[in-house]
Amino acid sequence: MPRYARGMTPEDIARLTYLRKARDLIDREYAKPLDVPTMASHAFMSPAHFSRQFRAAYGETPYNYLMTRRIERAMALLRGGMSVTDACMEVGCTSLGSFSSRFTELVGVPPSTYRAREHLAVAAMPACVAKIRTRPSRNEASKRLEALAVGAD
Missing domain, CATH: 1.10.10 (Arc Repressor Mutant, subunit A)
Structure with a gap:
């Protein structure tokens, strides 16, 4: 064969x-x-x-992949000024608490903090580049949280 x-x-x-x-x-x-x-x-x-x-x-599991796509889209909506609750519902999440927890796990900051930041660099990028550069990663979030824990010692 x-x-x-x-x-x-x-x-x-x-x-x-x-x-x-x-x-x-x-x-x-x-x-x-x-x-x-x-x-x-x-x-x-x-x-x-x-x-x-x-x-x-x-x-990654299918569910984790789905949630990563949802968080990725929510990040774009939050950068555009949408409220956290509206972004949560817009991407298909039904629990604001679960959404906020998963967002924080993947992005490293709560959605309200992410929304409040300036995103001038992302706005200046072509959409295809911004999508790649802002894609949430479970590994990167773990590294950020580990760095914060080490810095707190």
Whole structure:
């Protein structure tokens, strides 16, 4: 049986294609109610299998990916002056407390603090560059929080 790029079989490529369709659904429909069974149905997989395969392919669970997309969009709305509550609801979150906790975890500051900051550099960037430069990262937020904890000693 022939092997493809990096030792991938046709089945591996098909699996990644289905996972990409589910990821595209999340990117497109982040503000709508999405759950793992709905995402899994777009990848033609059971929810448990989908979650394992998604994490293996993209390095995070489908739910974490969805929340990162929501926070990313909320950051743009907050930079534009929208209230924290309105941004929370606009991106599909139903709990302001959970939204604020996840926002703080990913961005390193609460949404109200982020909204109050000046974002002149981001405003001067082309939108495609701003999207990449402001994308929240779980790893970067962990490093910032660790640095704050070390500085507090």
